[in-house]
Amino acid sequence: MRRETLFNTALCLGLVAFPLWAQATDQPFLITLATRAVILALAGVGLNIALGLGGLVSLGHAAFFGIGGYAMGILASHAQNYDPLIEWPLSIEGTTSMPVIWLIALAASALAALAIGALSLRTSGVYFIMITLAFGQMFYYFAISWPAYGGEDGLSIYVRNGFPGLNTLDPLTFYGLSLAMLALGLVVAWQLARSPFGLALNAARQSAMRARTVGLSPYGLRLTAFVISGTLTGLAGALFADLNRFVSPTMFSWQTSGEIVVFVILGGVARLFGPVAGAVLFVTLEHVLGGVSDYWHIYLGALLLGVVLFARGGLIGSICGPAVRHD
Amino acid sequence: MTDPVLAVRGLCKRFGALAASRDISFDLRQGEIHALIGPNGAGKSTLIAQLAGGLKPDAGQVILNGDDVTALDTAARARRGLARTFQVSDLAGEDTVLQNAVLGALGATGRRPRLFGNALGPGALRGRAHAALERTGLGDVAAQRVADLSHGQRRLLEIAVALTLSPRVFVMDEPMAGLDGAGALRLRAMLAGLKAEAPILLVEHDMDAVFALADRISVLVEGRIIATGTVDEVRVDVDVRRAYLGDAP
Numbered sequence: 001m002r003r004e005t006l007f008n009t010a011l012c013l014g015l016v017a018f019p020l021w022a023q024a025t026d027q028p029f030l031i032t033l034a035t036r037a038v039i040l041a042l043a044g045v046g047l048n049i050a051l052g053l054g055g056l057v058s059l060g061h062a063a064f065f066g067i068g069g070y071a072m073g074i075l076a077s078h079a080q081n082y083d084p085l086i087e088w089p090l091s092i093e094g095t096t097s098m099p100v101i102w103l104i105a106l107a108a109s110a111l112a113a114l115a116i117g118a119l120s121l122r123t124s125g126v127y128f129i130m131i132t133l134a135f136g137q138m139f140y141y142f143a144i145s146w147p148a149y150g151g152e153d154g155l156s157i158y159v160r161n162g163f164p165g166l167n168t169l170d171p172l173t174f175y176g177l178s179l180a181m182l183a184l185g186l187v188v189a190w191q192l193a194r195s196p197f198g199l200a201l202n203a204a205r206q207s208a209m210r211a212r213t214v215g216l217s218p219y220g221l222r223l224t225a226f227v228i229s230g231t232l233t234g235l236a237g238a239l240f241a242d243l244n245r246f247v248s249p250t251m252f253s254w255q256t257s258g259e260i261v262v263f264v265i266l267g268g269v270a271r272l273f274g275p276v277a278g279a280v281l282f283v284t285l286e287h288v289l290g291g292v293s294d295y296w297h298i299y300l301g302a303l304l305l306g307v308v309l310f311a312r313g314g315l316i317g318s319i320c321g322p323a324v325r326h327d
Numbered sequence: 328m329t330d331p332v333l334a335v336r337g338l339c340k341r342f343g344a345l346a347a348s349r350d351i352s353f354d355l356r357q358g359e360i361h362a363l364i365g366p367n368g369a370g371k372s373t374l375i376a377q378l379a380g381g382l383k384p385d386a387g388q389v390i391l392n393g394d395d396v397t398a399l400d401t402a403a404r405a406r407r408g409l410a411r412t413f414q415v416s417d418l419a420g421e422d423t424v425l426q427n428a429v430l431g432a433l434g435a436t437g438r439r440p441r442l443f444g445n446a447l448g449p450g451a452l453r454g455r456a457h458a459a460l461e462r463t464g465l466g467d468v469a470a471q472r473v474a475d476l477s478h479g480q481r482r483l484l485e486i487a488v489a490l491t492l493s494p495r496v497f498v499m500d501e502p503m504a505g506l507d508g509a510g511a512l513r514l515r516a517m518l519a520g521l522k523a524e525a526p527i528l529l530v531e532h533d534m535d536a537v538f539a540l541a542d543r544i545s546v547l548v549e550g551r552i553i554a555t556g557t558v559d560e561v562r563v564d565v566d567v568r569r570a571y572l573g574d575a576p
């Protein structure tokens with residue numbers, strides 16, 4: 001078996017075994033921590049489609065993460081207050097059903113990604129980074145100044161949303177749901193990477209001219225990738241809101257965008273399990289170093305510097321070597 | 328006489344004070360190799376960029392299969408059957424040879440690439456890609472990364488990708504550049520056979536190859552075409568000899 005396959009398998013086994021162990025040893029806090037890692041990993045898997053496959057350095061993915069979060073927050077807060085979402089022209093109620101919330105989060109973030117992508121992808125390089133950052137900040141300030149849903153203070157949801165047939169309040173069950181969504185995201189990312197679309201997108205990343213010369217439009221390819229990417233990150237946002245039972249403008253902040261980029265870079269850009277490894281490492285560091293010092297971000301910064309300078313392939317790259325292209 | 332497959336009418340392009348294309352008109356007819364020669368800096372690559380769509384002319388038209396394509400971008404012209412190779416190889420360097428060829432096969436379908444399935448799995452794409460690689464003698468290195476290829480192999484891969492497009496016209500910018508003698512001869516034989524499939528506009532410095540292959544030759548000097556004719560006509564053209572071949576008058 002290839003080393004990377006081995007690494008990924010071990011990571012998967014760990015993601016299954018760790019929460020079971022935490023359950024057995026009665027440490028529900030660790031399950032919550034693992035859930036956090038899994039959800040953030042999904043956000044990173046989303047970004048990696050744009051960043052890794054498409055070469056699109058988006059510093060605005062918090063927009064989609066936040067939209068997913070607010071989709072959950074808005075729908076659930078209306079439901080918990082028995083206050084219809086809209087009354088005219090027809091009455092639409094809020095909901096506390098996870099599957100419904102997820103679908104709406106997916107649709108909302110896809111739409112946002114389509115609009116943001118359509119405009120941002122007219123630029124490239126550092127301008128693309130800046131314009132995606134600006135879009136993220138637009139959403140951030142909008143959320144802050146929108147009093148109906150908590151403004152700066154955010155929005156608390158008192159009951160975790162439900163999933164038919166499951167007790168979502170059980171940490172292990174909610175972890176399982178999150179893991180299932182991560183698995184889904186990984187399947188999507190894997191499938192995209194090996195598809196004709198993935199091949200074309202990856203070629204356009206290396207040379208836009210090459211893609212054009214064979215009659216393919218880099219813009220169309222990138223926009224499609226950006227929408228799928230933002231949609232997955234939006235789903236992660238909805239899960240994240242449910243994990244915390246709280247949404248706030250912080251989800252939209254540029255720090256959040258930066259952290260999602262960090263997961264991908266830490267774990268390994270364009271590696272299928274890169275964002276998973278990165279998010280697990282990030283959450284572990286946050287937990288361990290956060291216990292040692294409030295300023296743990298300094299250590300994280302040093303680590304990132306090390307990765308960027310000495311280990312471009314991230315964690316997976318340094319353990320498993322350069323990516324092997326399948327034939 | 329049949330309509331030209333590719334034609335240029337009154338093409339002009341300036342870079343600031345430099346006139347890189349000055350009122351260029353020429354055509355490429357079915358079944359021919361039309362060579363474009365001229366000293367370095369004459370404006371050959373600039374002309375090709377305007378043909379392929381990467382560069383907008385200041386004035387003039389590019390006509391492909393009878394349609395004015397001046398306003399169309401590179402991808403649209405490629406979909407209409409224009410296959411171009413670069414003077415400096417422009418390939419997906421991290422990808423394998425096969426992946427680059429499959430990319431061409433994907434473009435040749437004229438459709439948006441599918442989001443599912445395996446791009447490299449057995450099927451039409453792979454078949455078309457392999458056929459082009461076999462024709463260019465790259466079948467054995469299909470699994471190698473482009474970055475690990477020799478310079479000559481990269482030149483051949485440029486042509487293989489163009490072949491996957493089954494184009495209606497080839498536009499090649501110095502395909503022989505950097506090939507060793509044997510490689511250049513092999514490529515020469517290949518181009519001689521290729522022109523039956525689609526005419527070739529050939530920019531080339533290898534004069535032996537040009538004189539052996541070309542049905543017609545145009546000479547470009549300082550952005551202007553100073554002569555067009557058969558090999559023999561151009562060979563004896565004194566102006567050309569003075570401007571380009573370096574002969575004393």
Ligand SMILES: Nc1ncnc2c1ncn2[C@@H]1O[C@H](COP(=O)(O)OP(=O)(O)O)[C@@H](O)[C@H]1O
Nearest residue numbers: 342345347365366367368369370371372373374
């Ligand atoms: N993008 C550009 N901007 C400014 N000058 C250019 C540009 N591209 C080419 N040139 C100039 O135009 C002239 C023709 O270049 P080129 O078409 O590459 O010549 P050739 O391919 O015949 O050697 C050269 O003097 C070159 O320096």
Ligand SMILES: [Mg+2]
Nearest residue numbers: 371372373414
């Ligand atoms: Mg040139």
